[in-house]
Structures are given as structure tokens and as C-alpha cells.
Amino acid sequence: MKADIVTIFPDFFRGPLEYGITRRAQEMGLAAIQVHDLRECTHDRHRTVDDRPFGGGEGMVLKPEPLFECLESMALAPRDERIAGRAKQSVVLLSAQGQRFTQSVAAELALLDRMVLICGRYEGVDERVADFLANRELSIGDYVLSGGEMAAAVIVEAVMRLLPGAVGNERSTQQESFTVDSKSKDLGGADSTCGSNGLLDYPHYTRPADFRGIAVPQALMSGNHEEIRKWRRQRALEKTLRNRPDLLDGAALSEEDKKFLAQIKRDRG
Numbered sequence: 001m002k003a004d005i006v007t008i009f010p011d012f013f014r015g016p017l018e019y020g021i022t023r024r025a026q027e028m029g030l031a032a033i034q035v036h037d038l039r040e041c042t043h044d045r046h047r048t049v050d051d052r053p054f055g056g057g058e059g060m061v062l063k064p065e066p067l068f069e070c071l072e073s074m075a076l077a078p079r080d081e082r083i084a085g086r087a088k089q090s091v092v093l094l095s096a097q098g099q100r101f102t103q104s105v106a107a108e109l110a111l112l113d114r115m116v117l118i119c120g121r122y123e124g125v126d127e128r129v130a131d132f133l134a135n136r137e138l139s140i141g142d143y144v145l146s147g148g149e150m151a152a153a154v155i156v157e158a159v160m161r162l163l164p165g166a167v168g169n170e171r172s173t174q175q176e177s178f179t180v181d182s183k184s185k186d187l188g189g190a191d192s193t194c195g196s197n198g199l200l201d202y203p204h205y206t207r208p209a210d211f212r213g214i215a216v217p218q219a220l221m222s223g224n225h226e227e228i229r230k231w232r233r234q235r236a237l238e239k240t241l242r243n244r245p246d247l248l249d250g251a252a253l254s255e256e257d258k259k260f261l262a263q264i265k266r267d268r269g
């Protein structure tokens with residue numbers, strides 16, 4: 001995959017792209033990430049990228065010309081081809097007003113050949129960029145950042161680790177929080193696995209078995225695979241019910257799972 005990031009702060013990405021799996025994906029040739037300095041696409045002495053909003057109001061707005069010029073230099077497929085999915089490319093505008101970025105959006109983006117991320121700043125970006133240049137607007141959550149750079153780094157990391165081969169053990173990215181594995185969903189539940197299937201991940205422990213008097217749960221030490229599976233599944237169900245009950249609707253639940261949830265709810269009174 002080729003990823004392009006358009007920003008007025010190219011140096012911001014020195015850190016985030018140079019560690020861990022994002023770095024590995026680039027070294028392995030699975031991904032090529034290019035950071036573009038928006039100011040390179042300006043032509044005035046002050047390298048102006050922003051201007052005052054029409055209609056008045058606070059702050060400044062990123063101008064359309066440098067953004068259009070920058071993306072036009074990338075030889076991308078036309079916007080309607082990207083929207084129709086005929087081109088495996090996406091131009092994403094990072095925006096607090098965008099659709100929520102989730103694990104399933106990450107999985108969708110991981111299938112692309114090319115992803116362009118446009119980082120906004122100030123009060124935002126001239127709306128013609130959303131309407132005529134980008135083919136989707138994404139938000140990383142319901143809060144306001146000062147710029148799209150953090151959001152772009154989040155998206156790059158979430159997408160890169162899904163590229164086949166980026167994570168040593170591919171099964172590990174299929175069993176994580178939020179991930180619904182289509183095969184097990186079809187089977188109507190996770191009978192043979194404790195993997196996520198749309199739930200939050202189960203708790204993990206490592207050595208020492210006793211840390212300052214706090215022991216690792218007995219079930220994990222039992223060596224009994226069925227007992228371990230059941231324990232992990234139940235903890236994942238409990239944690240999801242406690243922290244993210246909204247996820248239970250979309251999760252693939254077995255009869256055993258449903259009984260267990262009903263039991264917790266009964267116990268709560």
C-alpha cells in the first residue's frame with residue numbers, strides 16, 4: 001500500500017512512522033508512506049496556506065488551492081472512481097465532522113492500494129475539499145483535536161498492522177478487540193475459540209505468577225484448554241458488558257455466551 005499524508009507539519013511524523021509495525025511494514029516493502037509539506041504547494045512569498053472565513057467568525061481556514069494542487073500532483077484516480085470503488089484508492093479528510101474511524105473502517109482501508117490522508121488545522125478546511133477532492137471524511141472520535149496529524153498517525157498505525165505480513169502472527173490481529181471474524185459470525189458464535197468476535201479482548205497475564213502477592217487467575221495455570229477458553233470468553237463478555245455494552249449487539253454470541261450474560265445480569269439484580 002502507498003500512503004500519502006498531507007500536512008503543514010511534516011516533521012510531526014518523524015516519530016510516529018518510525019517505530020514498531022509501521023516501520024516494519026515499510027522496511028518489508030508492504031507499505032510506502034510519503035509525507036507532503038502543504039507549503040510546498042504555495043506560490044507566494046509567505047507560503048500562505050490559510051485565510052479568514054467567509055461570513056466572519058473565529059480563526060482561519062485552510063485554503064483549497066494548495067490542497068488541490070498537492071493532490072493533483074499525485075496522479076490519483078478521479079473522485080467518482082474512488083467513490084464507486086472502481087479504484088482501490090481513498091482520499092480521506094481528517095475531520096471532527098467525519099464518520100467514526102473504527103476497526104472495520106481500518107480493515108476496509110487495508111484493502112486499498114493507496115490512501116491519502118489530508119490533515120486539517122485551525123478552524124478546519126475549505127469545504128470544497130470535502131465535496132470535490134476527498135471521497136470520505138473520517139473522525140477518530142468525538143473530541144476536537146487541533147490538527148489532523150494525530151488522527152492521521154492513528155489511522156496509519158491501525159491500517160498498517162492489518163496489511164498481510166505486517167504482524168508476525170496474523171491470527172493475533174484476528175482475535176483482537178472489535179474484530180468480527182466473518183467465519184465465526186456465520187457459525188453463530190465462538191464455540192472453539194475465545195477470540196474477540198466483536199467483543200473486547202480478554203485479559204492477558206505473564207510471569208511472574210505471583211506479583212506482590214497478586215496471583216494470576218487459577219484457570220490460566222490449569223493447562224486445561226477448555227477451562228482457559230471458557231475463562232477468557234467469560235472475562236471478555238464481562239468486560240464488554242461493563243465498559244462497552246453497545247458492542248454486544250454486533251458481536252457473534254454463542255448460546256453459552258448468552259446464558260452467561262443473562263446470568264451476570266441476574267446476579268446484578
Ligand code: SAH
Pocket residue numbers: 093094095096097118119120121122123124125138139140141142143144145146147148149151
Ligand atoms: N472547527 C472544527 C474543528 C477543527 S480542528 C469543528 O468544530 O468540527 C482542526 C483540524 O483538526 C480539523 O480540520 C481536523 O483535520 C482535525 N481534527 C480535529 N478533531 C478531529 C477528530 N476527532 N478526528 C480527526 N481529525 C480531527
